[in-house]
Amino acid sequence: MSIWALGINHKTAPVSVREQVAFDPARMSDALADICASAPVSEAVILSTCNRTEIYGSSKEFRQDDILDWFAEHHSIERDTLQPTLYCLEQEHAVQHTMRVASGLDSLVLGEPQILGQMKSAYSAAQEAGTVGSELGRLFRQTFSIAKRVRTDTAIGENPVSVAFAAVRMAQHIFADMSNNKALLIGAGETIELVARHLTQAGVKQLIVANRTLARAQHLAEEFHAEAILLEDIPQVLAEADIVIASTASPLPILGKGAVEKALKKRRHEPMFMVDIAVPRDIEEEVAELSDVYLYTVDDLRSIIEENVRSREDAAQQAEELVLAGVEHFMRELRVLDAVGTVTDVRTHVDALREEQLQKALKQLENGADAEKVLRQFAHTYSNKLLHGPTVTLRRAAAEGRMEVFDWTRELFQLPDASGNTPDND
Secondary structure, three states: OEEEEEEEEOOOOOHHHHHHHOOOHHHHHHHHHHHHHHOOOOEEEEEEOOOEEEEEEEEOOOOHHHHHHHHHHHOOOOHHHHHHHOEEEEHHHHHHHHHHHHOOOOOOOOOOOHHHHHHHHHHHHHHHHOOOOHHHHHHHHHHHHHHHHHHHHOOOOOOOOOHHHHHHHHHHHHOOOHHHOEEEEEOOOHHHHHHHHHHHHOOOOEEEEEEOOHHHHHHHHHHOOOEEEEHHHHHHHHHHOOEEEEOOOOOOOOEOHHHHHHHHHHOOOOOEEEEEOOOOOOEOHHHHHOOOEEEEEHHHHHHHHHHHHHHOHHHHHHHHHHHHHHHHHHHHHHHHHHHHHHHHHHHHHHHHHHHHHHHHHHHHHHOOOOHHHHHHHHHHHHHHHHHHHHHHHHHHHHHOOOOHHHHHHHHHOOOOOOOOOOOOOO
16 A cells, blocks of 8 residues: 655745645535545545645555646646646655644744644545545554644744734834734634734734624634624725735635725725735735735745744754654554565465364374374474475575575574574564
């Protein structure tokens, strides 16, 4: 069985490509069922965030081209456009990548904690869809255990910095005193909750939370004494907002150039600061063409994030060592499990030979044959039959010059070497 990971992320593709291959959370179950039905995939988990879209899979025989074809067809994107941005990893490399992602070591913001929750959600979605079995179940349980150790045993999570924090930090570069600024937050998920928290800590006192579901917006607004509105009410309050930060799972833009132009006229062209954290984008990219709007996407937050990377390098090194130990442990367990079939087959073969000779011996005893003679013949015949196959193989190996087979045989049967040393039996 082969474990693999295939996808794109912020390092390999710009947001313009990433947004084309984002999976709709509402249709994730269908996508998981489809990949397992359309491609040679036994198990699958799909992770889709603003910075990455990845498929983790297990297959009896991994065929990268088939997975790539499915990926391109599912998103109606040309394979030639997609292929240069993709990476594909197998076995221990895929395991290491999965653990690094969950630990925040492959994130745009090094060590950011949200990715672990996102991976757990992706895993739960795959469990509900019935596309997780023993292979990926074992991988993700070990992955979550390693990610937890990285959080608790290293300083990578201290002074947490996230994309949400970076967005607010950028706003602080533009507004020296944010106490008089009003912020419009589009969305009500975990990222927007973090944005609201960071904005409040930065001194912003007036917040508006806009969401597709009013109850969800109200729930978040209550915590920060904010106003809650529906997405369709944004045009009525947009002119009041000095800061707009958007992060939803909408497949289409929520805020267009026309609405922003109208808001700017009402503001008498007083500048607006906007950050679109979503992938696909929530704010039309044409909005950036307006002279009084400062629009940034997740890809524009890199300079702030690079400061975070430098401050966490030592902790990241410790985390990498934990991940490598986790990979080694997982692959060791995997090899042991892979050997179970062979061990079972050997035992079945030996038992069958023994039973065959035992039945012959019992019949001889029933016919009155001498017991000692029967037992000696049973032992002799059983040993010969048991060793016939290995003996033939050893002779063939000697003729072919494969002398390493003899070392394996001595280790397998715990035979002393030329110096008289017997291999340790752990």
